[in-house]
Amino acid sequence: MKGKKGIVLLITLMFTLSISALILKNLDDSGKYINGTNIDNYYVKILISVDNLKEELVNYLFKHKKDLLNILEDERVKEGFDLNYGDIQSNISFKLYEDVYNINLLVENDFTKYKDIEELFLDNNVAGFDKFKNLVSITIKKYGEITNFKQIEVLLEEFASQMDNNSIMDIKQYLSFVGDENSNYVKCFLKVKYNDEISFSDFIIDLKAKNTRGFNIVFR
Structure with a gap:
């Protein structure tokens, strides 16, 4: 040793x-x-x-x-x-x-591409997965792919505001613009x-x- x-x-x-x-x-x-x-x-x-x-x-x-x-x-x-x-x-x-998940995959039509992200929400009792998915999709359609931590931070703050709670911050460290x-x-x-x-x-x-x-x- x-x-x-x-x-x-x-x-x-x-x-x-x-x-x-x-x-x-x-x-x-x-x-x-x-x-x-x-x-x-x-x-x-x-x-x-x-x-x-x-x-x-x-x-x-x-x-x-x-x-x-x-x-x-x-x-x-x-x-x-x-x-x-x-x-x-x-x-x-x-x-x-x-142990991170690429939220850019939430725009994919194939559910299997992002099912792990939905499970992450469920396992940590974070409500509003569909709303988060929609927010990410709108953002990517308007500005292009998420490519840095600042963009993720802005997204999470907006989502927390829409949901009127901060539970999304409990899984913040697992949400990324790249996968593992x-x-x-x-x-x-x-x-x-x-x-x-x-x-x-x-x-x-x-x-x-x-x-x-x-x-x-x-x-x-």
């Missing part, structure tokens, strides 16, 4: 060191651009940092897919670990993204701080496609 914990610790340490080195290099390469703009440097630097973190997380986890489960066993990865470089402070956490047919999904959470400006972002890393999906960011 101690040997396994040591391996997990080493893998996580190497991950942290590798990401730190790559981010520092990217920030240094971006320095001239930041200093040469008239845009608010706080936001520019945060956005560049977030973009760099996203890119390096994808590259590193894709390269070390075989070690993914070991990395995810580390409590610091689950709860979030600090990664500070230059005048940027960040906190990173990620977890395997599974792909076991190579990792959900990442980033907090980046520069001076007094802070950003919070989340997204899914698709290790099969080597890209990110559903990126969302807010500033506070």
Whole structure:
């Protein structure tokens, strides 16, 4: 057991060191651009940092897919670990993204495509499945497929308002814009701080496609 914990610790340490080195290099390469703009440097630097973190997380986890489960066993990865470089402070956490249901399937004519979602409602005593299905269908018809967490959040708030209760929030973590047919999904959470400006972002890393999906960011 101690040997396994040591391996997990080493893998996580190497991950942290590798990401730190790559981010520092990217920030240094971006320095001239930041200093040469008239845009608010706080936001520019945060956005560049977030973009760099996203890119390096994808590259590193894709390269070390075989070690993914070991990395995810580390409590610091689950709860979030600090990664500070230059005048940027960040906190990173990620977890395997599974046991979720793609609500885009609610527009399908074939009931078997979305029956698991209806069962999710029934099993958790969440009323109004047909109303939720109709709301999703109207939204997709008007705006296109649901592609990020913010859209889901807006949908759930609208549904809760229509139903005059918040029971839908009990299953919020299971409702997604992707399904769990792909076991190579990792959900990442980033907090980046520069001076007094802070950003919070989340997204899914698709290790099969080597890209990110559903990126969302807010500033506070």
